Amino acid sequence: MAERLALIAGSGALVPEVIAAARNRGYELRLLTLGRRRDLRNLDPVPFSLADPQSAVDAIRAFGATSLVMAGGVSISDVARERLARFFRGGGRTDAVGDAGLSGLATDLARLTGARLVGVHEIAPELVAPEGHLAGPEPTDPQRDAAAYALSLARRAGGLDLGQAVVVAGRRAIAAEDIAGTDALLARVQRFRRLGLSANGASPLVLAKCAKPDQPMYVDLPAIGPVTVVRARRAGIGVIAVQAGATLLIERARLVAIADGAGITILGLAAADA
Incomplete structure (x- = not known):
């Protein structure tokens, strides 16, 4: 009997890749969408709102999902975070939870539906960045040093439950990702x-x-895709460093082609280098 996979889909090009990988692996698939996605209408998705999480719970239960995966981008306001915390935790504190807290709410969703929470890396392991030189010109030693330093800063920023990315120039921090x-x-x-x-x-x-310290692999893995590379080029970025084994490469062939054309080096670095 095929495993039944419920996929909660946000925005972006990652979702179609996860759908294709799930189909290739023989999953029976039920799609739940946050917001409108015209490109997925042929899959008969179940739309739902973060203001009504019960509808998602009901749809996953009705499908009889054995596994649950989340993919794609989601912008969650503090009001929505409060509602989610109130729904899954019931009573008590109702203040907004950070990204680390959202991981816990994902676990609560799995508990309420009886489905096993899995990560995109389990459905589509081919999307996970390997270690090494991935695209663009071969990096110089100073570039490798700056990349390792930048990844270590991204890790530290993640420890504060901020974003997953930073930009540096040599050993100087330029900016960090926020909400x-x-x-x-x-x-x-x-x-x-x-x-x-x-x-x-x-x-x-x-x-x-870089993934945040102690971040579970089943939700919100860092990702880059062709759009990231295009916008990086506009910002004057020369090197993109990602955590190997914990970062998703979306539309990898296009990503590599654009990076090669733009002269942007992409490196996968092991967690020990972060």
């Missing part, structure tokens, strides 16, 4: 360059993305 996400981080760096606050000369800018 607005990586795209907003790159837009800020682009603006800093226009103002002459950061240069891309002897110390090329490095974007690093």
Whole structure:
């Protein structure tokens, strides 16, 4: 009997890749969507709102899901976070939870539905970044050093339950991701360059993305895709460093082609290097 997989889909190109991987592995699939996705209408998705999490619980139970996976981007306001905390935890404190707290709420969702919570890396392991030189020019020793340093800073920022990314120039921190996400981080760096606050000369800018310390693998793994590389180029980024084994590469062939064309180096670094 095929395993029955409920997929909670957010925005972005990761979702179709996870759907394809699940089908290739023989899962029976039920799709639940946050927001409108016209590209998935042929899959008869069940739309739901974070304001009504009970509808998602009911749909997953009705499907008889044995596994549950979350994929894609989701923007969650503090009001929605409070509602989710109130729904899953019941009573008690109703203040907004951070990203670490949302991981706990995902566990509560699995408990309420009886489905086993799995990560995208289990459904589509081919999307996980390996260690080594992944795209673009071969990095210099100073670039490798800056990449490792940037990844260590991203790890430390994640320990504060901020974002998963930072930008550095050599050993100088330029900016860190916040609740607005990586795209907003790159837009800020682009603006800093226009103002002459950061240069891309002897110390090329490095974007690093790293999982937060103790972050469970089943929710919100860091990811980069073609759009990330395009926006990194606009921001003057010369190197992108990602945590090997814990970062998803979306539309990898396109990502590599764009990085090669833009002259942007992409490196996968082991957690020990972070």
